[in-house]
Amino acid sequence: MQAEIITIGDEILIGQIIDSNSAFISKALNEIGVAVYQITSVQDNREHILQALEEANSRSSVVIITGGLGPTKDDITKKTLCQFLDDELVSDKAVWDHIQELFKKHIKTPISDLNKEQAMVPSRATVLHNAYGTAPGMWMKKGNTAFISLPGVPYEMKNLMNDLVLPKIVEEFDRPHIVHRTVLTYGMGESALAEKLEDWENNLPSHIKLAYLPNFSRVRLRLSSTGKDKQALEDDIASEIKKLYQYIGDIIYGEEEDGEIEMQIGNMLAQKNLTLATAESFTGGSIAQAVTSVPGASQYFKGGVVCYATEVKINMLDVPAELIEKHSVVSEEVAIAMAENVKSKLGSDFGIATTGNAGPTKGDSDADVGTVYIGISTPNGTYAQKFSMGRSRERVVRKSVNKAFELLYKEILNF
Amino acid sequence: MQAEIITIGDEILIGQIIDSNSAFISKALNEIGVAVYQITSVQDNREHILQALEEANSRSSVVIITGGLGPTKDDITKKTLCQFLDDELVSDKAVWDHIQELFKKHIKTPISDLNKEQAMVPSRATVLHNAYGTAPGMWMKKGNTAFISLPGVPYEMKNLMNDLVLPKIVEEFDRPHIVHRTVLTYGMGESALAEKLEDWENNLPSHIKLAYLPNFSRVRLRLSSTGKDKQALEDDIASEIKKLYQYIGDIIYGEEEDGEIEMQIGNMLAQKNLTLATAESFTGGSIAQAVTSVPGASQYFKGGVVCYATEVKINMLDVPAELIEKHSVVSEEVAIAMAENVKSKLGSDFGIATTGNAGPTKGDSDADVGTVYIGISTPNGTYAQKFSMGRSRERVVRKSVNKAFELLYKEILNF
Numbered sequence: 001m002q003a004e005i006i007t008i009g010d011e012i013l014i015g016q017i018i019d020s021n022s023a024f025i026s027k028a029l030n031e032i033g034v035a036v037y038q039i040t041s042v043q044d045n046r047e048h049i050l051q052a053l054e055e056a057n058s059r060s061s062v063v064i065i066t067g068g069l070g071p072t073k074d075d076i077t078k079k080t081l082c083q084f085l086d087d088e089l090v091s092d093k094a095v096w097d098h099i100q101e102l103f104k105k106h107i108k109t110p111i112s113d114l115n116k117e118q119a120m121v122p123s124r125a126t127v128l129h130n131a132y133g134t135a136p137g138m139w140m141k142k143g144n145t146a147f148i149s150l151p152g153v154p155y156e157m158k159n160l161m162n163d164l165v166l167p168k169i170v171e172e173f174d175r176p177h178i179v180h181r182t183v184l185t186y187g188m189g190e191s192a193l194a195e196k197l198e199d200w201e202n203n204l205p206s207h208i209k210l211a212y213l214p215n216f217s218r219v220r221l222r223l224s225s226t227g228k229d230k231q232a233l234e235d236d237i238a239s240e241i242k243k244l245y246q247y248i249g250d251i252i253y254g255e256e257e258d259g260e261i262e263m264q265i266g267n268m269l270a271q272k273n274l275t276l277a278t279a280e281s282f283t284g285g286s287i288a289q290a291v292t293s294v295p296g297a298s299q300y301f302k303g304g305v306v307c308y309a310t311e312v313k314i315n316m317l318d319v320p321a322e323l324i325e326k327h328s329v330v331s332e333e334v335a336i337a338m339a340e341n342v343k344s345k346l347g348s349d350f351g352i353a354t355t356g357n358a359g360p361t362k363g364d365s366d367a368d369v370g371t372v373y374i375g376i377s378t379p380n381g382t383y384a385q386k387f388s389m390g391r392s393r394e395r396v397v398r399k400s401v402n403k404a405f406e407l408l409y410k411e412i413l414n415f
Numbered sequence: 416m417q418a419e420i421i422t423i424g425d426e427i428l429i430g431q432i433i434d435s436n437s438a439f440i441s442k443a444l445n446e447i448g449v450a451v452y453q454i455t456s457v458q459d460n461r462e463h464i465l466q467a468l469e470e471a472n473s474r475s476s477v478v479i480i481t482g483g484l485g486p487t488k489d490d491i492t493k494k495t496l497c498q499f500l501d502d503e504l505v506s507d508k509a510v511w512d513h514i515q516e517l518f519k520k521h522i523k524t525p526i527s528d529l530n531k532e533q534a535m536v537p538s539r540a541t542v543l544h545n546a547y548g549t550a551p552g553m554w555m556k557k558g559n560t561a562f563i564s565l566p567g568v569p570y571e572m573k574n575l576m577n578d579l580v581l582p583k584i585v586e587e588f589d590r591p592h593i594v595h596r597t598v599l600t601y602g603m604g605e606s607a608l609a610e611k612l613e614d615w616e617n618n619l620p621s622h623i624k625l626a627y628l629p630n631f632s633r634v635r636l637r638l639s640s641t642g643k644d645k646q647a648l649e650d651d652i653a654s655e656i657k658k659l660y661q662y663i664g665d666i667i668y669g670e671e672e673d674g675e676i677e678m679q680i681g682n683m684l685a686q687k688n689l690t691l692a693t694a695e696s697f698t699g700g701s702i703a704q705a706v707t708s709v710p711g712a713s714q715y716f717k718g719g720v721v722c723y724a725t726e727v728k729i730n731m732l733d734v735p736a737e738l739i740e741k742h743s744v745v746s747e748e749v750a751i752a753m754a755e756n757v758k759s760k761l762g763s764d765f766g767i768a769t770t771g772n773a774g775p776t777k778g779d780s781d782a783d784v785g786t787v788y789i790g791i792s793t794p795n796g797t798y799a800q801k802f803s804m805g806r807s808r809e810r811v812v813r814k815s816v817n818k819a820f821e822l823l824y825k826e827i828l829n830f
Contacts, residue, residue: 013451015442016628016637018435022456027430036428038463039456041437048453180429190485192524212485213426214568222431278700278721284707285693285700288721292699295775295808303727305720306693306703312718312761316731346727360710390521392547393710395570 001175002037003029004056008049008068008077009152012041021066021157028161033175034062035226044068049080057145062169067152069118069135081149082122085142089120092127095136102134128164132156139168146172177230181237182213182222182256183244186406190214193221193248200240200247207233208240216398220256253409261405262290268412269300269350276408278304279317279342279353281329282372286401287352302346307338310364313355317341330355330367332375335384339375350412351377352404353384358396370396374404378411416590417452418444419471423464423483423492424567427456436481436572443576448590448641449477459483464495472560477584482567484533484550493535496564500557502537510534510542510551517549543579547571554583561587594648596656597628597637597671600663601821605629608636608663615662620651633817635671668824676820677705683827684715684765691823693719694732694757694768696744697787701816702767717761722753725779728770732756745770745782747790750799754790765827766792767819768799773811785811789819793826 005025011017019041026036037060042048049068056063068077082088096119103111118134121127128137128150135151137160148165150157169175185193190212194201201210207227213220223240225233245252258264269276278287288304291297307313310329314321319337327333335353343351356372357365369391375384387403389396420440426432434456441451452475457463464483471478483492497503511534518526533549536542543552543563550566552575563580565572600608605627609616616625622642628635638655640648660667673679684691693702703719706712722728725744729736734752742748750768758766771787772780785806790799802818804811 012438013441013454014445015438015440015451016626018433018438019454020433023427023430023433025430026428030429036430037458039428039434039454041454043452182431189522189524191527191530192522194529195524195527211425211431213431214485224429280700280703282707284712284716285695285703285719285721286707288695288700288723289704292697292701292721292723293809297699298723298779301699301723303721303723303731304700305731306700306707306718308703308707308713308716308718309761315762316718316720316760345731346724347730364713388521392570394708397708 001034001062001173002060003034003062003064004037004060005039006049006052006056006063006065007039007041007152008044008065010044011067013043021152021154024154024158025064025066025161028166029062029064029169030178030180032166032170033178033226034169034173035178044076046076046080046083049077050084053080053084053147057142061145061173063145063147064165065147065149066157069149069151077149078120078122081138081140081147085122085124085140085147087122087124087140090123091119092121092136094129095119095121095127098129098136099134128160130156130160132159137164139165176226176228177233179225179230179233179237180222181241182220183241183252184218184220184254184256184258184261185248185251186218186253186261186402187251188219188248189217190219193219197244197247200243204240205236208236216395216402218402253406261402261409263294265405265409265412266291266294266297266300270296272412272415274350274412274415275300275302275348276350276352277302277342277346277348279338279351279375280304280306281308281313281338281353281355282358283354283397283400283404284308286397287354287404290401290405302348304346305342313338317345328365328367330357330365330371330373332373332384332386335373335375336377336382339377339384340382343377349379350408351375351382352408353377354400354404356389356396356400358393359391360393372396372400374400374407376404376407376411378415380415416449416477416588417475418449418477418479419452419475420454421464421467421471421478421480422454422456422567423459423480425459428458436567436569439569439573440479440481440576443581444477444479444584445593446595447581447585448593449584449588459491461491461495461498464492465499468495468499468562472557476560476588478560478562479580480562480564481572484564484566492564493537496553496555496562497537500537500539500555500562502539502555504535505538506534507536507542507551509544510536513544513551514549543575545571545575547574552579554580591641591643592645592648594640594645594652595637596652597635598656598659598667599633599635599669599671599673599676600666601633601668601676601817602666603634603663605634608634612659612662615655615658619655622648623651623655668821676817676824678709680820680824680827681706681709681712681715685711687827687830689765689827689830690715690717690763691765691767692717692757692761692763694753694766694790695719695721696723696728696753696768696770697773698769698812698815698819699723701812702769702819705816705820717763719761720757728753732760743780743782745772745780745786745788747788747799747801750788750790751792751797754792754799755797758792764794765823766790766797767823768792769815769819771804771811771815773808774806775808787811787815789815789822791819791822791826793830795830
């Protein structure tokens with residue numbers, strides 16, 4: 001059994017918006033065992049929509065259509081659905097009452113004819129009540145295929161999916177189980193990892209699929225297994241993941257449901273009642289920003305100093321001017337002093353420090369673009385490591401932030 | 416003339432990643448006068464890829480294919496392209512040399528057979544040099560249609576598009592002119608803006624289209640005009656933008672090519688030889704991060720203090736404990752003290768400060784979630800303003816960062 005997604009609207013095709021709806025829908029469908037065969041983004045155009053509907057109908061049992069339902073969209077989508085289904089539009093009393101209520105409560109302008117038309121639905125459609133907007137969801141059938149039309153506004157679409165569409169698919173269709181688990185690794189590139197895992201990968205059972213998902217020096221490994229016996233699928237994947245730990249246990253930092261590394265660091269710090277402070281030069285606040293993006297960070301994050309200018313390292317972090325003079329501002333010694341001093345000045349248990357050159361030109365030191373030092377101070381001592389992070393400014397920063405978290409993660413784990 | 420985009424890979428179809436590549440490509444193509452007819456996301460599967468290629472070939476002059484080129488992808492994409500084009504894979508010496516160089520310089524592990532295969536390209540393909548990765552771009556022809564295969568890594572894809580693909584499309588295809596100009600506004604929501612601009616919008620010439628692009632309390636207004644006479648198109652849009660200034664000149668902060676507001680602030684500071692420092696509580700380094708994302712920021716950005724914990728405000732920024740005691744940590748008085756003190760301690764001309772509660776729960780103060788104060792210190796004085804930024808943590812932070820830059824922008828502009 002497979003599904004397709006059709007998104008209708010020019011916004012996606014002119015690059016005005018990123019299609020995050022399809023990612024949400026795909027993920028939700030996969031979780032209930034429905035594979036998505038194709039996602040197609042088409043224009044607000046009758047012929048084009050018809051063609052996409054017909055192609056999807058020939059392949060899939062469930063077709064989810066988003067967009068093309070707003071009050072200014074001229075109803076092309078609904079009219080085209082009627083043509084496709086050999087049906088006609090009728091006014092739905094429940095939808096019309098709901099529109100009137102929304103206007104009375106929240107919108108407070110008179111209802112226009114365009115809004116009135118939002119109550120029109122194909123006569124044989126099952127209306128899916130959209131509590132958060134004026135455009136209803138609609139569930140329609142052609143042969144054995146379900147066509148489900150949803151508004152494009154993300155939170156309206158998401159609520160309709162969760163509350164009505166997914167339960168109805170589960171009820172009406174027999175589906176295999178799909179079990180996914182995603183292992184998070186760091187510090188090794190995609191091809192080196194693939195080589196290291198070659199034996200293991202070649203011996204995976206045929207119903208388990210592996211995908212490498214790389215992102216700035218971290219690779220996520222996703223295992224997916226499809227079949228009828230959910231428990232057996234889970235057991236099979238668990239046993240493969242156990243083997244995986246034997247190959248690369250030292251570079252695994254968890255699984256997807258554990259959350260990103262900054263979240264895991266936060267959980268460990270909170271559990272162990274420990275605190276963190278940051279001293280950032282070229283990363284410019286990116287580490288602090290990532291740390292504080294986790295709700296509840298105030299429990300373990302004291303704060304930090306963004307010491308972009310050399311004088312700020314001296315004045316705010318008490319890094320000795322002679323140390324900078326002697327070793328240069330991009331050096332192991334300065335990274336160590338920054339990490340130690342931010343820890344003691346802010347009264348935290350751990351300190352992270354970054355100093356380096358992200359480019360595009362050389363800064364206050366002679367260091368090559370891409371040369372960075374990351375310092376880690378723990379209650380047991382302080383060290384700094386040197387890295388070459390390439391030449392792109394954005395990548396140098398993002399890879400260094402990732403690397404800093406990886407070093408810190410290991411320290412806290414072993415503390 | 417129209418184009419299509421085909422994305423290859425299961426990651427999008429299982430909802431693991433959001434397809435931001437297609438939005439980038441669509442936008443870039445539209446800017447050079449090439450409309451995107453359809454975006455199709457297909458599986459890593461030979462039959463499926465072939466079918467998508469054939470359908471695109473029957474409709475469009477340019478087909479851009481992303482993904483399916485990584486070293487672990489089993490070469491399905493390239494083999495399928497060969498089948499489609501009736502061609503065969505050959506090893507490309509320049510690509511092979513480049514792979515060897517990348518490994519020697521940056522990767523430092525031995526080259527695997529998988530990497531070696533990345534040097535294989537269809538014999539009649541024009542290789543597009545990928546300076547940032549091992550998978551080359553490829554430009555192929557079937558009849559009059561160009562098929563352009565690009566790696567799915569966003570950074571590599573974007574560089575190939577900008578440096579090689581777009582110029583080659585411009586050179587090889589006749590296109591109508593599309594002139595876009597995008598005006599940047601702040602401080603007014605989409606519907607209030609639409610109401611204010613109703614008259615102007617209704618009187619726009621029919622060949623000029625207007626789009627509202629909202630993003631966290633800022634709305635960009637994009638005017639697009641398509642036709643044969645480029646100069647006439649430019650003149651028409653310029654005349655409409657002149658009128659636009661009469662309606663909302665007070666909330667326009669520039670046009671898209673001027674860059675985002677933090678870039679404009681940076682340019683103004685550099686030109687006027689002025690400097691900036693930041694004191695951030697709940698924004699946790701987001702302002703410093705945005706400031707330092709602009710290349711050359713070291714010219715005008717001294718640094719900042721991320722004073723997440725109340726004690727850091729006292730110890731690192733000398734905010735008097737009595738002031739916090741008396742007015743609460745989320746108050747006008749504390750925001751003013753933070754902005755003034757970071758300015759004087761870091762020796763900058765301007766200081767920005769944020770204190771507030773981003774949620775999800777109340778912090779060190781009684782302030783409601785979403786209550787924030789932004790302080791601005793200039794050489795002429797200091798003030799702070801209170802805002803209610805809603806209840807979503809991420810939105811509170813992003814809207815506050817935007818607002819802080821808007822306040823600062825006005826101060827520097829008028830200085």
